[in-house]
Amino acid sequence: MLDTSRSRASSRAGPLVVRFAGDSGDGIQLLGAEFSKSTADADTGFMTFPDYPAEIRAPAGTLFGVSAFQIQFGADEILTSGDAADVLVAFNPAALKSNLHVLKRGGLLIVDKGTFERRGLQKAGLDENPLDGDLAASYQLLPLDITAQTLEALAALDIGRKQAVRAKNFWVLGLIFWLFDRDPAKTEGWIARRFAADMSLREANTTALKAGHAFAETLELAAFPGVAPTRRAGAREHGAPPAREIVSGTQAMALGIRAVAKRAERDVLYCSYPITPASALLHALASGEGGVRIFQAEDEIAAACAAIGASYAGAIGMTASSGPGLSLKTEALGLAVSCELPLIVIDVQRAGPSTGMPTKPEQSDLTLAIHGRHGEAPVPVLAPATPEDCFAIMVEAAEIAISAMTPVIVLSDAYLANAASDWVSPDIDSLPHLAGLVQHPQDGFQPFARDAETLARPWVAPGTPGLAHRIGGLEKEAGSGHISYDPDNHAEMVRLRAEKIARLAGRRAAAEISTGDKTGDLLVVGWGSTYGAIRKAVQELRAEGRAVSHLHLRQLWPLPGGIDKIMSGFKKIVCPELNSGQLAGILRGELLLPVEPLTQVTGQPFRVGDLKAQLERRLES
Amino acid sequence: MLDTSRSRASSRAGPLVVRFAGDSGDGIQLLGAEFSKSTADADTGFMTFPDYPAEIRAPAGTLFGVSAFQIQFGADEILTSGDAADVLVAFNPAALKSNLHVLKRGGLLIVDKGTFERRGLQKAGLDENPLDGDLAASYQLLPLDITAQTLEALAALDIGRKQAVRAKNFWVLGLIFWLFDRDPAKTEGWIARRFAADMSLREANTTALKAGHAFAETLELAAFPGVAPTRRAGAREHGAPPAREIVSGTQAMALGIRAVAKRAERDVLYCSYPITPASALLHALASGEGGVRIFQAEDEIAAACAAIGASYAGAIGMTASSGPGLSLKTEALGLAVSCELPLIVIDVQRAGPSTGMPTKPEQSDLTLAIHGRHGEAPVPVLAPATPEDCFAIMVEAAEIAISAMTPVIVLSDAYLANAASDWVSPDIDSLPHLAGLVQHPQDGFQPFARDAETLARPWVAPGTPGLAHRIGGLEKEAGSGHISYDPDNHAEMVRLRAEKIARLAGRRAAAEISTGDKTGDLLVVGWGSTYGAIRKAVQELRAEGRAVSHLHLRQLWPLPGGIDKIMSGFKKIVCPELNSGQLAGILRGELLLPVEPLTQVTGQPFRVGDLKAQLERRLES
Amino acid sequence: MNEPLRPADFTSDQEVRWCPGCGDYAILKAMRQVLAEIGRSPDEVVCVSGIGCAARFPYYLSTYGFHTIHGRAAAIASGVKLARPELDVWVVGGDGDFLAIGGNHTAHVLRRDADLNLLLFNNAIYGLTKGQASPTSPIGTQTPSSPAGTSEQPVNPPLFALGAGASFIARSIDARQKHLPEILKRAHQHKGASFVEILQNCPVYNDGVFGPITDKQEGPETVIELEDGAPMIFGRDRDKGLVFNAAEGRLEAVRVEEVGEAALARHMPENAAQAFALARLAAPVPIGVLYRRAGD
Amino acid sequence: MNEPLRPADFTSDQEVRWCPGCGDYAILKAMRQVLAEIGRSPDEVVCVSGIGCAARFPYYLSTYGFHTIHGRAAAIASGVKLARPELDVWVVGGDGDFLAIGGNHTAHVLRRDADLNLLLFNNAIYGLTKGQASPTSPIGTQTPSSPAGTSEQPVNPPLFALGAGASFIARSIDARQKHLPEILKRAHQHKGASFVEILQNCPVYNDGVFGPITDKQEGPETVIELEDGAPMIFGRDRDKGLVFNAAEGRLEAVRVEEVGEAALARHMPENAAQAFALARLAAPVPIGVLYRRAGD
Numbered sequence A, B: 001m002l003d004t005s006r007s008r009a010s011s012r013a014g015p016l017v018v019r020f021a022g023d024s025g026d027g028i029q030l031l032g033a034e035f036s037k038s039t040a041d042a043d044t045g046f047m048t049f050p051d052y053p054a055e056i057r058a059p060a061g062t063l064f065g066v067s068a069f070q071i072q073f074g075a076d077e078i079l080t081s082g083d084a085a086d087v088l089v090a091f092n093p094a095a096l097k098s099n100l101h102v103l104k105r106g107g108l109l110i111v112d113k114g115t116f117e118r119r120g121l122q123k124a125g126l127d128e129n130p131l132d133g134d135l136a137a138s139y140q141l142l143p144l145d146i147t148a149q150t151l152e153a154l155a156a157l158d159i160g161r162k163q164a165v166r167a168k169n170f171w172v173l174g175l176i177f178w179l180f181d182r183d184p185a186k187t188e189g190w191i192a193r194r195f196a197a198d199m200s201l202r203e204a205n206t207t208a209l210k211a212g213h214a215f216a217e218t219l220e221l222a223a224f225p226g227v228a229p230t231r232r233a234g235a236r237e238h239g240a241p242p243a244r245e246i247v248s249g250t251q252a253m254a255l256g257i258r259a260v261a262k263r264a265e266r267d268v269l270y271c272s273y274p275i276t277p278a279s280a281l282l283h284a285l286a287s288g289e290g291g292v293r294i295f296q297a298e299d300e301i302a303a304a305c306a307a308i309g310a311s312y313a314g315a316i317g318m319t320a321s322s323g324p325g326l327s328l329k330t331e332a333l334g335l336a337v338s339c340e341l342p343l344i345v346i347d348v349q350r351a352g353p354s355t356g357m358p359t360k361p362e363q364s365d366l367t368l369a370i371h372g373r374h375g376e377a378p379v380p381v382l383a384p385a386t387p388e389d390c391f392a393i394m395v396e397a398a399e400i401a402i403s404a405m406t407p408v409i410v411l412s413d414a415y416l417a418n419a420a421s422d423w424v425s426p427d428i429d430s431l432p433h434l435a436g437l438v439q440h441p442q443d444g445f446q447p448f449a450r451d452a453e454t455l456a457r458p459w460v461a462p463g464t465p466g467l468a469h470r471i472g473g474l475e476k477e478a479g480s481g482h483i484s485y486d487p488d489n490h491a492e493m494v495r496l497r498a499e500k501i502a503r504l505a506g507r508r509a510a511a512e513i514s515t516g517d518k519t520g521d522l523l524v525v526g527w528g529s530t531y532g533a534i535r536k537a538v539q540e541l542r543a544e545g546r547a548v549s550h551l552h553l554r555q556l557w558p559l560p561g562g563i564d565k566i567m568s569g570f571k572k573i574v575c576p577e578l579n580s581g582q583l584a585g586i587l588r589g590e591l592l593l594p595v596e597p598l599t600q601v602t603g604q605p606f607r608v609g610d611l612k613a614q615l616e617r618r619l620e621s
Numbered sequence C, D: 001m002n003e004p005l006r007p008a009d010f011t012s013d014q015e016v017r018w019c020p021g022c023g024d025y026a027i028l029k030a031m032r033q034v035l036a037e038i039g040r041s042p043d044e045v046v047c048v049s050g051i052g053c054a055a056r057f058p059y060y061l062s063t064y065g066f067h068t069i070h071g072r073a074a075a076i077a078s079g080v081k082l083a084r085p086e087l088d089v090w091v092v093g094g095d096g097d098f099l100a101i102g103g104n105h106t107a108h109v110l111r112r113d114a115d116l117n118l119l120l121f122n123n124a125i126y127g128l129t130k131g132q133a134s135p136t137s138p139i140g141t142q143t144p145s146s147p148a149g150t151s152e153q154p155v156n157p158p159l160f161a162l163g164a165g166a167s168f169i170a171r172s173i174d175a176r177q178k179h180l181p182e183i184l185k186r187a188h189q190h191k192g193a194s195f196v197e198i199l200q201n202c203p204v205y206n207d208g209v210f211g212p213i214t215d216k217q218e219g220p221e222t223v224i225e226l227e228d229g230a231p232m233i234f235g236r237d238r239d240k241g242l243v244f245n246a247a248e249g250r251l252e253a254v255r256v257e258e259v260g261e262a263a264l265a266r267h268m269p270e271n272a273a274q275a276f277a278l279a280r281l282a283a284p285v286p287i288g289v290l291y292r293r294a295g296d
């Protein structure tokens, strides 16, 4: 019997990380999703991250065809999908080769040993069979004949070999369920529903699931100690346990967009051209439900323009893309700035420049979002911090867009879009009522008259009786909106457009430290998807007695109020980013403080351990 | 007889400014051009600025149809076309109304009084005839019946009335020649050549010219004292007086582009889509001479892409536009960055955002040029300081593009493009030999191997035997250029691309103060077309004993070496720009110094007087 | 708004700023008349344009108007129509706007058959930017950017529209103040995307590019007015007509007396092949509804 | 390089990464063979592509190659050809690349008739981005972005090319390893822009979208191979043919025995009207050179 006490020990100290890796055809993502659901059902907090291959359908068994899924779950607040895995299941040699580095020393390594034959090894570019080596010296190696076991379990069923082999992900799921003391019943129910139309598939998967579970028991594998249910604070606040769902950043964003349509009492027209990783959002909205219609345009410029047209016509125009698409939209965004139309622009960032690494996360479109238009064309920029924050950020973006009559850019990224955790569905009806924000024309309507507080101009859609008017991208006379080349008018309009955005800083929530004290040795300023990793690293440093705090910006432009005051409380300010120091540069320029960049441009999210080590170094220097 | 002694007095103190204003159909620009030539012939320094109406051909006599031309000339170094005019010639009421504010108090005001009748006044939106008012109290009013005088002079000729009226610009030219003691002979020669094909036009214009001259003499108008010849220093250095020409920024840039083709020994493919004010450059190059071919593309994206294709194929790809076009090119530029191809991108800036004010200068595309691409995509940015510098900057841009295998953005603007002065044609053969910069493949050719010093990769065009290879916008493996998703490789490539650009700072000339001492109370940092106005304002302040110096940046990115050192010598740093403070923001972020913006976003160049007053205020505060 | 609307009701307070003699004036006049005849309130009409002389159009109408960016009017109008299908949406632009930078949006809007009325003001030149060659400039056009004359084959707008899958293709001429309003009205009636090419003279940069067709004298000899179902006849004396050369798929001009009226081709706007031949016909220039998709 | 070149000489060292069964493999094979037959050194050949599965093509050839950005290959290739007219320049892209984002460049390159060979790999889907509808997807195509099926009329690529003024328009099929190389060679021979639509199966996202035409059994019944000057005959038993219905300008399928071979239309690639009819013909699907401009 294997001794899993080492990993048990580590599990008691903190959360656990499990990683599944196999061929694209092995059903790894499905396996991951089902394990996540059971984790949610166990009332345990978690965060997942799927790691797809870039190729559509690479040849089976190759290195570039490997698909992986990682989940971290456990007793504490779970902030990332984990730096390193406690358990790795490798479905073939390629999966082992490309994922082993993620497994902790001493972690549990389960491999499908039957796949480690000549062809499999060759496809993975391995000269020798690693199972013949000294893996067991570093890991708790558990070589199982997963494929064979699955086939054996399904031998009695009337299905072909190919189909039977496909059930091996459920066999592994059963095994893992046993390891973590999860109840397979719900999954059986799901299988029954999912494969209702195909009795033989249903039976095969259910049988495999049970067989894997039984196998683990028979083997007397030492189960991991039950991870305590850890419904996050607040979840139980209001009596009955609220419904919990698993959402990725993409799904949360889609829900947020529907919430905007509801609270603004206007249609949303979501205009996009497919691009990885933004297309997932297009798919999530494609049903056309909830007041959100989609328009798949011929390119990104058309998408941005159609959204502008929709906003001009009184709907809420949204457009989404990734880096190359945002680059293409820059001219159109300038028009929306000049005509002062509400518009929401989503950029799911990926590694650049140019086509770059389309499936990999990066935060390198920030300066483009802030500065990427000719002329003086300021635009507010927001970024969600976590998958679930992708919901709230959309509502905030709409609030800004409508109340200030401006385009707003929301910067998500490939990590946030795909990472998932569970959440309690937000109560949409309790959200702010966006319909109330609309500027109603006063007597003596002027399309470029302004609200005294917000400086917003009125939003009067075509069709409104008696208020027909003309707008355009040439400079406009303040008030009347007529074309004007007057020097002083231009200066005034440039000032007004800037001031309108600058005032948002005062109207919106001030910056606030999210972890730690108001003064200290080191302030770590982050933005976007790095929230979890930074928070965790800061928590760990604080646990070690270091005077470190974390400020996470959700509003990148204009910088939120009070940020200078916060910064003045620290000896040193470090800004970790998945780029070459873009926010750091902006903070330096705006605040004239020696904010230090801490950059990683690898197309990978920060690892908590790396970040912590780097921050430690900064504390010392 | 009028007393012009006041304006004489002022003329003695400094240079003179003459402004012609009339209807678009009055031949104002031609008049201005001929007067400029005579100024150059008189060996007097000057700077001119045409002020066209935005409309193509506005109805005659209207305010928006007014066309103007201003020239400053005189004994000192002439740096701008002048804040205010000593002499204004107004051809009609609309011209008077819209140009009078430019005339100095006490200046000479010549008007064609015959045009001040009911219809003319009405078209100009004037209820009363200003000539009936008290103009004479503020100006030396000289109402002449220009049209009638011209008609009378041409009465003997066999031409129609309409044609005869058209000659009035030459009548005025004759008058002005007399005023400034210029010899009409050369202009007569020019008329003879220009209208060689049309005897009657030739005669009409010559007659009008002589008549105007004679009229001034008859009237015993007091001529302005002869302005001394002031061939600029250096012009006579090399023995025989070199040939002098009048060039606008556009013409100088076109010559610079031809010089690049010659010195690089490669074709230039200049790809563009028409846009004001960049199209003038397209026109200047359209003949296809001097190794520069043009390609008028279907849009700006295609223009940028065709230029990239040309560079990939071993020619020098150039593409030019104005703000909206630069916005559209952003995605393509990212490709050139990623593939490390030489490319020259010219942006003749105009007032934005969006369509803005197409004919008006502004410097508001700087942050777009520096930051306007998704992903980490650094690009060098240069800006010429004067019309003639538009020549040199092209050669420098090419030197950078080829030696560092990178796109380079050159920021000109609507003012520089149109302003003209005279210059001594540069000796192209003495320019650096750009052909020598090309990286030749060593043994074991790798498309992404790098020169140790410049970090440039080799430029190997298709057709080169034995070196066929593939490049693209996906991340590339260092050296081989193969597609790579490796995290460390990506980090390294991002670093290399940034370092390659950063090294230019060291390889190129360090920053240098252009006016004033190395230390002082105030350093004025400018860039681009504001050079003349800033220099003049600083000169005047220095003449008044203020410790002010001027640093003018021609290289905006990467910032030139030594800039921090220079800045440390001053108590205060002010950055005047025709935008909302873009360079100031960059300097603050890069150098962490409290650089103060001094902004003007009116679509107008700085006036020396305004600038001086503003700088004075900064000195005091 | 129960009284009949007049052209003046569609006139904004903005001073019109085209060059004297520009063909755009005539188009504006026709449009105001048509809008009045259609009879919807100015508040229910939207005019979207790109950038160019033509694209100044919306400022001169009292309807809702959006003067956008160069080439993107069709894309923006698509968003307007998706958001507010009940409004009448007109899209106006020049040959540069619709066929150079905006060519792809034009093609896709036609393919999608969104219910927009697209009016192409074709003056075969870039007017606003001072006269460079456009995609419709005839070969040999000398301009500041093509001093030796252009060498590129021009776009044929109706053919382009046919290739893009348009469901309604028409052509008229700025100066034809009877014909043009008629065509605009039919474009408006058509459900789906209507593509109307209006030959427009730019007296400043491309005067007379369409030759004698706008001429009172020469016009009837060089232009053929298409009438649904009628034999294709033209000429001041209606003495010329078109026959269909089936072997080559071409329409050819003949003297009526030579072939007899019965031999003339009849204009069947739903016949795509005929539309193809009409689109390719250079002399006489066909005006009217060249194509309308069957059932549309 | 005096020995005859072989397909292997045009094979790069990069591992091909399309999905198993992708039609792109067959096109690659045909292309390597054709390049060998053409016989120019790989150093004198450039392959420019945009982004998409199809656009990975250049990596797998040993020629010069440029994998650019989505939709812009034609524009970039124009610059390459202007700079180096002596090189053979091929432009490769998918239906999204050439007809969605890149539609305008495709149209203008065809209009200008630059001497480029454009190969459109039409799988009627966006492959690389995981299966959204493309401009060539048939109405009703269900995809993640069109779960209820598309409702937009698709682009007809040869018709689009005709509308743009192309001088050479051809079509072939990935799996036809005799026909495809022949067409590629003719495209290469043509001076001016050659537009070749290659029907390409995407087994992952749009399997069988072209129905039975790639099928060994059904193919001959549903596809007609055009031969210059020859009567248009098809069918496994060569028992069917096309007649030209001049009144409607359509080609119609008939049984040869019913009308007699003499009544069949002959394929005249220089006849634009016939090309128009061929472009619009859905059954049988015409392959071969649909159009070649006279004199070109």
Ligand SMILES: Cc1ncc(C[n+]2csc(CCOP(=O)(O)OP(=O)(O)O)c2C)c(N)n1
Binding pocket: B273, B274, B275, B276, B300, B324, B325, B328, B355, C051, C052, C053, C054, C055, C069, C070, C093, C094, C095, C096, C097, C098, C121, C123, C125, C126, C127, C128, C129, C134
């Ligand atoms: C992105 C962009 N590119 C270029 C321009 C410059 N521009 C304005 S209008 C125009 C073309 C005008 O021609 P056309 O569309 O035919 O209209 P016309 O003036 O002839 O009526 C151009 C190139 C611009 N405003 N924006």
Ligand SMILES: Cc1ncc(C[n+]2csc(CCOP(=O)(O)OP(=O)(O)O)c2C)c(N)n1
Binding pocket: A273, A274, A275, A276, A300, A324, A325, A328, A355, D051, D052, D053, D054, D055, D069, D070, D093, D094, D095, D096, D097, D098, D121, D123, D125, D126, D127, D128, D129, D134
């Ligand atoms: C500017 C830009 N927009 C969108 C994308 C995403 N994208 C890449 S390929 C592609 C379309 C692929 O379809 P197609 O051109 O038909 O090629 P296929 O993959 O089917 O061969 C899209 C939308 C991109 N890379 N760049």
Ligand code: SF4
Binding pocket: B056, B057, C017, C018, C019, C021, C022, C023, C024, C053, C054, C123, C127, C128, C201, C202, C203, C204, C205
């Ligand atoms: S330039 Fe031509 S198209 Fe433009 S307004 Fe003048 S005449 Fe009309």
Ligand code: SF4
Binding pocket: A056, A057, D017, D018, D019, D021, D022, D023, D024, D053, D054, D123, D127, D128, D201, D202, D203, D204, D205
């Ligand atoms: S997704 Fe389709 S087109 Fe792309 S490689 Fe796979 S099979 Fe081929």
Ligand SMILES: [Mg+2]
Binding pocket: C052, C094, C095, C096, C121, C122, C123, C124, C125, C126, C127, C134
């Ligand atoms: Mg035009």
Ligand SMILES: [Mg+2]
Binding pocket: D052, D094, D095, D096, D121, D122, D123, D124, D125, D126, D127, D134
């Ligand atoms: Mg495709």
